[in-house]
Amino acid sequence: MEKTLELRSLGNTGLKLSCVGFGASPLGSVFGPVSDEEAIATVREAFRLGINFFDTSPYYGGTLSEKVLGKSLKAVGVPRDQFIVSTKCGRYKDGFDFSATRVTQSIDESLERLQLDYVDILQCHDIEFGSLDQIINETIPALQKLKEKGKIRFIGITGLPLGIFNYVLDRVPLGTIDVILSYCHYGINDTTLEDLLPYLKSKGVGVISASPLSMGLLTENGPPDWHPASSELKAACRKAADFCKEKGKDISKLAMKYSLCNKDFSSILVGMKSVQQVQDNVAAAMEVMKGEKDDEILVEIEEILKPVKNQTWPSGIQ
Ligand code: NAD
Numbered sequence: 001m002e003k004t005l006e007l008r009s010l011g012n013t014g015l016k017l018s019c020v021g022f023g024a025s026p027l028g029s030v031f032g033p034v035s036d037e038e039a040i041a042t043v044r045e046a047f048r049l050g051i052n053f054f055d056t057s058p059y060y061g062g063t064l065s066e067k068v069l070g071k072s073l074k075a076v077g078v079p080r081d082q083f084i085v086s087t088k089c090g091r092y093k094d095g096f097d098f099s100a101t102r103v104t105q106s107i108d109e110s111l112e113r114l115q116l117d118y119v120d121i122l123q124c125h126d127i128e129f130g131s132l133d134q135i136i137n138e139t140i141p142a143l144q145k146l147k148e149k150g151k152i153r154f155i156g157i158t159g160l161p162l163g164i165f166n167y168v169l170d171r172v173p174l175g176t177i178d179v180i181l182s183y184c185h186y187g188i189n190d191t192t193l194e195d196l197l198p199y200l201k202s203k204g205v206g207v208i209s210a211s212p213l214s215m216g217l218l219t220e221n222g223p224p225d226w227h228p229a230s231s232e233l234k235a236a237c238r239k240a241a242d243f244c245k246e247k248g249k250d251i252s253k254l255a256m257k258y259s260l261c262n263k264d265f266s267s268i269l270v271g272m273k274s275v276q277q278v279q280d281n282v283a284a285a286m287e288v289m290k291g292e293k294d295d296e297i298l299v300e301i302e303e304i305l306k307p308v309k310n311q312t313w314p315s316g317i318q
Contacts (some may be wrong), residue, residue: 003280006289010266013121013178015084017267019051019260020285022046023210026273027068028061031216031224034273043072045275049282051123053084053267055181055210057125058110060287062093070114080274085114086121086181088158090130098130102201107151122146123156128164129314136171144176144203145162154178156208160185160315162196169203177203183210186265188218188258188298189237189305190312197264210269211298212259219252228313236308240301245296254294254301256284303310 007016025031027039034042034263043054054073056065060109068088073083087110089103090096097103107122122143127135135157143155156179157168165180180200185193186209200207217237223229229237244251259268277299302309 005285005290007052008263008266009206010136010208011178012175012204013206015154015206016121017053017084017208018051019263019267020256020281021055021208021210021267021269022051022278023070023269023271024054024056024065025060025138026065026271027056027072028063028065030061030065031271031273034068036068038274039068040072041275042272042278043069044076045048045278046272047076047078047083049278051071051083051278051282053086055086055208055267055269056114057088058106058113059088059091059093059125060077060265063109063113066110066113070116074115080116083115086123086124086156087114088123089143090127091125094127096126096128098134098139100138101140103142104146107146110228111151111246116151119152121154121156121179122152123158123179126159126316127157127168128159128161132167134166136168140168140172140176153276156181157209159185160312164316165196166199168177169200169205174204177205179206179208180258181208181210181269183269184312185209186216186262187212187214188240188255189214189233189308190310192263192312199309201264203287207267208267208269209259209262212268212270213252213255215271218255223300227291228315230308230313233311236305240304243304244297249294250280251301253280253287254285255280255297257288257294258298260285260288270309 090098158181241251
């Protein structure tokens, strides 16, 4: 396969992200065990096929994802200016802490685990679990100091409920937050992030859409035990996956293509833990770039998923 994966601009950052982003939570063994050898081979294949964007967090696998990603990046040995790394702060194995002290300490720990001098993006992780006013008044200003020190280049926020993004972006000066990462809100079963795009554009914010496979719901193997979806949503996705299999189609490929078609998202961040998954997800992007569509089967899948369309789950302080 040629190295021609599409690059897309991320808001006003000047960064150009590969349209398929490498979600590194699986490298923390959260979707089943992954050896160092498998991780290194997966990251190597990602680079070979044109993926330049890697996302992790100290939370994934209780720091394991950052360690394994760092080891893999070092082993592959691509020059630092040719890839983009984002990690997060505020969410840890032992709970949430968005205080200036903790996030300032946390980036140094992340850099050490990642074996890097700086990260391109540092994001406040799942802010609906903290006080949004603390994020605005304490966490973001702390991240701005890290930016001045050169430890991070850009600032982001992540979380599940879409209302958190308006709340924070309405209360910080324009240009303070460079990027938002939303997950499980732009895929075949849930498209609600689309409604927020005009607002996010008006704020000049880059948008990363994560979990195009709804954290495993849109895969033949199904979701992990910890998946928070209702049994109704899980059953509907199972039915859709089985239907695709009967028709000789892979639901994950259809789901990747669906998300990739909307070019307002700078990167579709998918969790990967094997060379095969990298190849399959890049192949999906190549089909999109060639204009190969799946309209007929999509209509049927959307019909199966209609009763659960846009169904989500609670997240954060209720
Ligand atoms: P996902 O929807 O990307 O699904 C990942 C699962 O699908 C894993 O089990 C993976 O092994 C499997 N998979 C990947 N490609 C496949 C293919 N072609 N065929 C079959 N199975 C395939 O969910 P995710 O990993 O949770 O999300 C992607 C990334 O986005 C994460 O790794 C993380 O970096 C980021 N993320 C961030 C937040 C946040 O900040 N709050 C939340 C969710 C995800």
